[in-house]
Amino acid sequence: MKTTKVLVCNVGSTSLKFKLYLMPEKNLLAEGKIERVGTEEAIYYYGNPDRNLTIYEEQQLVPDYLNGIQRFLNDLTGEETGAIRHVEEIEVVGFKTVLAKNYYGVHELTDEVMEGMKFYMGIAGSHNGPYMQAIEQFQKLLPSARFIGSFETGFHQTIPMERRIYGLPYEWYETYGIQRMGYHGASHGYIAGRIDEMEPEGYRMVSCHLGGSSSLCAVENGKSVDTSFGMSLQTGILHANRAGDTDTSLVPFLLSAGMSLEEINEGLVKRGGLYGISGVSNDLRDLEQAAKEGNERAELAISVFVTNIVRTIGSFWAEMGGLEYLVFTGGIGENSVMIRERVCERLKHLGVCLDRQKNLSGEKEREISAQDSAVKILVIPTNEEIEVARRVCRYLERRK
């Protein structure tokens, strides 16, 4: 393909992350990050590797996405800071979009696709809402660029129907598309790509993306064949604040017990997960510290998290009929020595054998299994943005 500048945008409920790449070379030209959008205490970061320049500012006023995007574009084109001269040089903006009805892979963000995102506001509102806002602002600021969404569900389209369909009235699937969707597609897809490069023969892998939001993905020869995530992002294994899989009967029960739907939802989404069980924090680092100091609920939260992971790996292993690779990624997967150790310890009877020394430290991307381990255990830092840029470019190539 011809050299193209692709801006990848990752939108959170109060954060914006940008990476500008020169594709297909994959050169990072600039990056930016704004946290606490909507406040007077926003944190702004901008980096330009070619100029060896970084800007880091706290206590900034960033009232909305438009301001945040504008601030980044100003630095991106600034005389002293810039990586490009004019915003018109950005030909494509790729978004790590989440969920849209009937649109799963990579799509131009047309009115129809935006309608598809709107359809699932009730399922993925905290993601789709901010994305739709950010996309609209970008469309105003960069009128000549193309806007493409790489939906997180796309990587999971290869999951067979028997693992996707719920035991619910079939017409709910037909009418509303209710099914196991799977997310973290850019991350699991990136990990699968790395294993593809290492393993030309067939392989079976479980990719563990563990962070503020966590999911496991079963991968056979580069393709997703199962995921711990269900229809919404509230499902699967325990998250930082979200409950993960729980019992649907709890909702009508708690309603009848006098709780409002808002209270129940808040419990499931904000007051659950690692935070809910521990009552200490949603950050695993705090829990590890508290557990060391004897806090029993922090220890319980960690044990539940590890059990969720082990149980999921076991079921994927059984489904695939074997396992060659176990990969840890995400903020927790890449950094928590303890979680990797405890998960692998629980899988010892299946031949998973960790090299404790290699697990402790070393290069960022590394193998941490012992020589006699039946499964190769790896730590691979994820790179969701480059995966989105790659997918967007593949889409553009196909559409030529």
Ligand code: ADP
């Ligand atoms: P998100 O899913 O929000 O993108 P990340 O993948 O960045 O989050 O993961 C953030 C989490 O990673 C933090 O909440 C923290 O619990 C965990 N984490 C980061 N560094 C460490 C560490 N050294 N030890 C244990 N946990 C860590």
